[in-house]
Amino acid sequence: MLTEIQEGKALNPVVKHITQEKINLYAEASGDFNPIHVDESFAAKTPLGGTIAHGMLNLAYVSEIMTSAFGQGWSSEGKLRAKFKEPARPGDTLTINGKIGCVEQKDDVSYANCSFECRNQKGETIVTAEAIVKFESDKK
Amino acid sequence: MSDKAITYEDLSVGYKFPPAIYELSASLVSKYLKAVDSAGDGFVPPLAITACAIAAMTGSFSLPSGTIAIHASQELEFFKPVPIGATIECHIRVAQKIARGKMGMLILEIEVFDKGKEKVQSGRATIALPT
Numbered sequence: 001m002l003t004e005i006q007e008g009k010a011l012n013p014v015v016k017h018i019t020q021e022k023i024n025l026y027a028e029a030s031g032d033f034n035p036i037h038v039d040e041s042f043a044a045k046t047p048l049g050g051t052i053a054h055g056m057l058n059l060a061y062v063s064e065i066m067t068s069a070f071g072q073g074w075s076s077e078g079k080l081r082a083k084f085k086e087p088a089r090p091g092d093t094l095t096i097n098g099k100i101g102c103v104e105q106k107d108d109v110s111y112a113n114c115s116f117e118c119r120n121q122k123g124e125t126i127v128t129a130e131a132i133v134k135f136e137s138d139k140k
Numbered sequence: 141m142s143d144k145a146i147t148y149e150d151l152s153v154g155y156k157f158p159p160a161i162y163e164l165s166a167s168l169v170s171k172y173l174k175a176v177d178s179a180g181d182g183f184v185p186p187l188a189i190t191a192c193a194i195a196a197m198t199g200s201f202s203l204p205s206g207t208i209a210i211h212a213s214q215e216l217e218f219f220k221p222v223p224i225g226a227t228i229e230c231h232i233r234v235a236q237k238i239a240r241g242k243m244g245m246l247i248l249e250i251e252v253f254d255k256g257k258e259k260v261q262s263g264r265a266t267i268a269l270p271t
Contacts, residue, residue: 067181
């Protein structure tokens with residue numbers, strides 16, 4: 001977990017490699033077997049030209065960073081807003097960078113506003129997201 | 141979950157998808173963590189819960205043959221950590237239905253409760269799909 005929460009502080013980035021095996025596992029775990037994710041012959045005939053990762057799989061990486069940085073504060077009082085810009089495909093390597101944009105104090109409670117970008121190896125933006133989390137502050 | 145899939149045309153604002161109940165077993169969470177390549181923190185990852193809720197909706201929704209739906213955006217709010225092994229109930233309601241040429245946008249409200257009927261998360265998903 002973060003020991004110091006400051007405006008502008010970068011959160012530890014994560015780098016993830018997307019494979020069809022992980023997409024299939026995600027489909028099994030979530031129950032989302034939409035053929036665009038798991039049926040390569042179906043997906044090849046669509047405008048996307050092949051299978052893509054579930055958007056929520058890509059977004060899970062943002063949540064992982066928030067859990068690492070803020071612990072259970074994230075799952076007990078977190079807010080997330082995300083836009084899925086481009087699909088991630090098997091073979092892609094995604095890099096997810098995040099930082100604390102601002103820290104707000106409301107009625108003795110502190111909130112960190114964080115922003116994220118998930119890009120593939122070509123530099124294309126796959127997901128953008130904003131997250132807000134409440135945290136214990138030393139400021140009184 | 142319903143045995144009969146509903147189509148985009150059949151959906152109207154206020155429609156509630158059949159509630160879905162999931163047991164978030166250790167094996168399910170383990171599979172999820174392997175898929176997202178994460179170690180986890182001993183609780184069910186909040187987005188694993190959202191994923192189940194969305195799957196409950198997509199499983200009872202029918203698209204024209206050969207077409208695809210795209211998850212365009214997602215908003216979420218988390219209210220409490222969920223322990224591994226917990227049972228959750230997912231509710232999804234159509235909040236808005238927007239036609240844009242040959243495409244449609246569905247805005248869905250998601251609410252997830254634990255066994256004690258306490259809300260664990262809520263959110264809104266925007267899904268783009270052919271009409």
